Amino acid sequence: MTTVPxxxxxSLRKRIMSAKDAAALIPSGVNVGMSGFTGAGxxxxxxxxxxxxxxxxxTQGENYRISVWTGASTAPELDGALAEVDGIxxxxxxxxDPVCRQKINDGKMEYIDIHLSxxxxxxxxxxxxxxxxxxIEVSGITEDGRLIPSSSIGNNKTWIDQADKxxxxxxxxxxxxxxxxxxxxxxxxxxxxxKPIDITRPDERFGEKYLMCAPEKxxxxxETNAPDRNSRFSDPDENSCRIASHxxxxxxxxxxxxxxxxxxxxxxxxxxxxxxAVMAGLNEGPFNxxxxxxxxxxxxxLAMLKSGKLAKASATAFSLSxxxxxxxxxxxxxxxxxxxxxTQEMSNHPEIIRRLGVIAMNGMIxxxxxxxxxxxxxxxxxxxxxxxxxxxxxxxxxxxxFMTPSTAKNGAISTIVPMVSHVDHTxxxxxxxxxxxxxxxxxxxxxxxRALNIIEKCAHPxxxxxxxxxFERACAARRGMHTPHLLGEALSWHQRYEExxxx
Numbered sequence: 001m002t003t004v005p006x007x008x009x010x011s012l013r014k015r016i017m018s019a020k021d022a023a024a025l026i027p028s029g030v031n032v033g034m035s036g037f038t039g040a041g042x043x044x045x046x047x048x049x050x051x052x053x054x055x056x057x058x059t060q061g062e063n064y065r066i067s068v069w070t071g072a073s074t075a076p077e078l079d080g081a082l083a084e085v086d087g088i089x090x091x092x093x094x095x096x097d098p099v100c101r102q103k104i105n106d107g108k109m110e111y112i113d114i115h116l117s118x119x120x121x122x123x124x125x126x127x128x129x130x131x132x133x134x135x136i137e138v139s140g141i142t143e144d145g146r147l148i149p150s151s152s153i154g155n156n157k158t159w160i161d162q163a164d165k166x167x168x169x170x171x172x173x174x175x176x177x178x179x180x181x182x183x184x185x186x187x188x189x190x191x192x193x194x195k196p197i198d199i200t201r202p203d204e205r206f207g208e209k210y211l212m213c214a215p216e217k218x219x220x221x222x223e224t225n226a227p228d229r230n231s232r233f234s235d236p237d238e239n240s241c242r243i244a245s246h247x248x249x250x251x252x253x254x255x256x257x258x259x260x261x262x263x264x265x266x267x268x269x270x271x272x273x274x275x276x277a278v279m280a281g282l283n284e285g286p287f288n289x290x291x292x293x294x295x296x297x298x299x300x301x302l303a304m305l306k307s308g309k310l311a312k313a314s315a316t317a318f319s320l321s322x323x324x325x326x327x328x329x330x331x332x333x334x335x336x337x338x339x340x341x342x343t344q345e346m347s348n349h350p351e352i353i354r355r356l357g358v359i360a361m362n363g364m365i366x367x368x369x370x371x372x373x374x375x376x377x378x379x380x381x382x383x384x385x386x387x388x389x390x391x392x393x394x395x396x397x398x399x400x401x402f403m404t405p406s407t408a409k410n411g412a413i414s415t416i417v418p419m420v421s422h423v424d425h426t427x428x429x430x431x432x433x434x435x436x437x438x439x440x441x442x443x444x445x446x447x448x449x450r451a452l453n454i455i456e457k458c459a460h461p462x463x464x465x466x467x468x469x470x471f472e473r474a475c476a477a478r479r480g481m482h483t484p485h486l487l488g489e490a491l492s493w494h495q496r497y498e499e500x501x502x503x
Contacts, residue, residue: 006140006170007221015221019045022167022220023053028064030132031090033123033159036078037071037317037344038271038296039229041152043135043169044077045222051081058085065089069128071154071316071344072116072295072388073097075229083109092128093119094386105382113376116295116389117348120158124190134163138211139174141221146210149182150174151228152317154344156211157184165219172225177332182341183207197352202266202293203312205340230322233299236277239405242436243274244281247361247401250432250439252286260359266293267310268353268393269301270362271319274403276300278361283309293358295347295389297339299324305338306331314340316347348389353396360393364402367458368420369451369471370483371427371442373402379494380421387424394429406435406460412502414463416454418470419490433458447483448475463503 007013023046026032036042050066057064067090068082079097082088091100092112103109114122122128136156140148149156150171160166185207187195199206236244254260264287269275279300282290292301292313302324304310320328328335346352353360364375365384376387394400402425404415415435427450433440438457442450455467474484493503 006172006176007223008143009141009145009215011215012141012145012168012218012221015218016223017220019049019222019224020053022046022222023049025165025167025219026050026066026133028057028062028066031067031069031129033069033131033134033155033163034074034078035071035136035150035152035154035156035159036074037152037154038073038319039075039231040317040319041137041150041154041174041228042070042074042078043137044171044226045224046135046167046169047078048081051085051087054082054085054087067091069093069119069123069131069155069159071152071156073385077226077229094388096385101383101385111383113383113386115348115387115391116344117350117392119155120188120343120345121190123155123158123162131159131162131164133165133167134159135167135169136160136211137169137171137174139171139178140176141168141170142210145213145215147213148179149184149211149341150178153182153184153341154316157186157343158345160211160213160217163217166213166217167220167222168218169222169224172223173227175329175332177329177336180209181336181339182209183346184209184211184343185346186212188345197346197349199352200355202291202314202356203340207342207346228318228320228325230320230325232321232323233276234273236273236280239436240274240277241281243403243405243434244277246434246439247278247403248281248285250441255287263287263289263291265357265359265398266291268292268294268358268360268397270388270390271296271298272363274363275361278403279304283307293347293353293356295344302328302335305335312338312340314342314347316342316344344389348392350392350396353393357398358393358396359399359401360390360397361401361403362390362394364404364415366404366415366417366420367402367430367433367454368417369454369467370447371430371433371450371454372420372423373425373430374420374422375402375424377422379498380491391425391429394425399431400425400429401432401434402430403434406437406458407462411460411462413497414460414493414503416459416463416467417493417503418467419485421491421494435460437461
């Protein structure tokens with residue numbers, strides 16, 4: 001452990017203990033709010049110690065389980081460890097761990113998939129029940145007891161405020177230079193007492209730099225020195241680069257037609273290789289002095305900040321590769337002047353997203369010919385990760401873009417189908433669909449016009465004739481109908497894949 005102490009508050013120093021001792025303070029059956037958002041800022045030691053405690057209790061015949069609430073996805077040290085010992089009764093609002101996913105799809109874990117902007121208000125309203133304990137990672141504690149947030153904020157403010165008891169993990173692996181990067185808003189209230197959020201630019205601040213917690217609520221402080229889950233992203237493949245190229249051409253045309261300013265509008269981007277390819281394209285493109293109002297900052301946006309293409313960025317968390325995380329730590333003073341990390345109820349706030357005119361860019365599993373998007377379920381029933389914040393931005397952004405390669409499973413699956421097997425984003429919230437084949441601008445089009453656009457511009461050539469045939473027969477059979485479908489065939493592509501392994 002570093003020799004420079006980070007727990008400076010005298011009363012909280014008295015509560016320092018081991019992760020094992022802290023885990024023993026968590027009884028079975030409780031609701032636990034944990035920090036963490038896209039593999040950043042989650043507690044590392046206490047969840048692993050709790051998993052071992054649960055394992056021991058189960059050998060003695062106790063059915064020891066808790067419910068876990070977070071900001072978004074965490075990492076194997078939290079979700080994976082607790083799921084492995086069958087220690088999670090209920091999980092919300094988002095997850096990406098393979099063990100968790102398997103437990104959910106096997107019916108062994110309950111899961112609530114919810115828009116991320118809704119979580120805090122639902123918790124305050126009591127929709128999830130009572131929050132018993134919060135386990136929050138911070139990067140330090142000041143002498144007067146203020147908490148310095150770490151690499152994500154997520155729902156941490158809400159968990160601290162709502163929980164009866166709080167366990168703090170002070171992580172020395174998080175840069176001490178994060179202090180001052182955060183913006184924690186303490187003005188939220190439940191309807192009808194809510195007030196407008198006074199922000200008109202992504203770089204404006206309207207909150208505090210610290211999290212506040214009454215010292216008497218803190219039952220344990222655990223010192224750790226463990227890095228976030230820093231996943232290395234793959235280099236952009238050909239399909240990702242083609243998707244990025246289609247988007248850049250589209251934005252260029254929008255600027256020329258004066259539907260976008262020269263520096264675009266604030267960017268929001270989901271996480272993944274396609275998103276990083278788009279950021280790389282924007283970094284090499286003609287647009288300057290861009291801004292971001294998003295959930296997550298990943299490698300691509302960090303590179304844009306470093307090059308100067310991106311002037312300011314607002315988010316609630318990082319999701320960085322080891323190389324990018326090293327760059328962040330080594331240049332933290334530079335990035336602290338350009339990055340603001342907010343609570344997720346603010347990073348995903350519909351009012352702010354609508355006012356700023358955010359350009360929302362998110363991935364999807366599949367889209368149908370009318371523009372409905374499935375971003376969460378494989379073959380209609382098996383959850384992948386969750387809706388996350390994509391709905392917050394798609395419904396409220398100035399532009400709503402969804403991206404994916406046109407095929408999956410080595411060409412066995414078309415991601416453009418007659419009817420999606422699960423709907424997360426209706427046709428009313430989807431304005432642009434992009435695959436490596438092309439870009440379909442759906443604004444101002446009727447359902448039949450949308451179908452022709454999506455089939456011809458986004459579908460893979462191997463599936464395009466089948467989609468044309470379906471659409472033409474649906475139009476003939478349902479003459480005069482607004483959105484023609486053949487109900488006996490609409491999901492037959494998915495059924496065929498389930499039975500044969502090919503659509």
